[in-house]
Amino acid sequence: xxxxxxxxAERLVVLLRNVADTERTVEALASAGVGVVEVxxxxxxxxxxxxxxxxxxxVTVLAGTVLTSDDVERAVAAGAEGCVGPTFVPGVVERxxxxxxxxxxxxxxxxxxxxxxxxxxxxxxxxxxxxxxPGYIRDLLAPLGRVPLLATGGIxxxxxxxxxxxxxxxxxxxxxxxxxxxxxxxxxxLVDAVRxxxxxxx
Numbered sequence: 001x002x003x004x005x006x007x008x009a010e011r012l013v014v015l016l017r018n019v020a021d022t023e024r025t026v027e028a029l030a031s032a033g034v035g036v037v038e039v040x041x042x043x044x045x046x047x048x049x050x051x052x053x054x055x056x057x058x059v060t061v062l063a064g065t066v067l068t069s070d071d072v073e074r075a076v077a078a079g080a081e082g083c084v085g086p087t088f089v090p091g092v093v094e095r096x097x098x099x100x101x102x103x104x105x106x107x108x109x110x111x112x113x114x115x116x117x118x119x120x121x122x123x124x125x126x127x128x129x130x131x132x133x134p135g136y137i138r139d140l141l142a143p144l145g146r147v148p149l150l151a152t153g154g155i156x157x158x159x160x161x162x163x164x165x166x167x168x169x170x171x172x173x174x175x176x177x178x179x180x181x182x183x184x185x186x187x188x189x190l191v192d193a194v195r196x197x198x199x200x201x202x
Contacts, residue, residue, distance in 0.1 A: 003081045004102050004122045004148075006060050007170050010035045011194040012160075013150065014187065015064060015174035017042065022049045025183060030059055032187035038084055038172065040064035041071055047078035054079035062104070069095040076101055084125055084150075084172075088116040104150060108132070110140060113147055123148045123169065130154025134166035141167045157189035161197035170194075 063075030088105040096103035102122035129151035151168040156176035180186035
């Protein structure tokens with residue numbers, strides 16, 4: 001199964017930014033049914049974290065906050081299986097494709113989303129998703145077709161399902177899990193929410 005196929009199957013990515021106990025957190029997430037995580041490059045020791053998560057073998061690891069071609073090089077060297085950015089930078093997408101890893105650039109407007117997809121984005125990170133709402137995804141997909149959107153920003157167990165039902169191929173969640181007192185319970189709630197929405201989607 002490819003990285004993108006797994007994201008589409010799991011429908012959930014958990015974002016790890018400045019998480020001190022990454023290995024314990026990933027262990028907890030995996031026990032809750034999470035199979036894809038994103039380690040942001042602006043986290044201290046990000047490359048070492050990516051390498052350690054990759055060594056597990058059971059969790060797909062993406063690099064996040066990938067802003068430059070050099071960031072792509074660092075991420076791939078550490079073992080990242082995909083690169084996620086907050087914005088669409090053509091050079092970043094091009095470098096990812098050259099190195100054989102799927103690029104997932106960020107975009108918000110129809111023009112940005114279409115440009116990212118035409119440049120070769122494997123998925124397009126819709127950010128900030130919660131500020132726009134699930135209806136925005138439905139509105140985007142009406143003229144743009146089945147552009148694969150990863151809804152990110154302000155997603156939690158209460159609204160994740162609505163974004164899936166609106167047409168997002170997956171959601172990415174950060175502090176709703178990592179800042180929770182019980183990360184396992186928070187992750188399980190999200191896994192359950194996206195699975196229920198997936199089953200209810202046409």
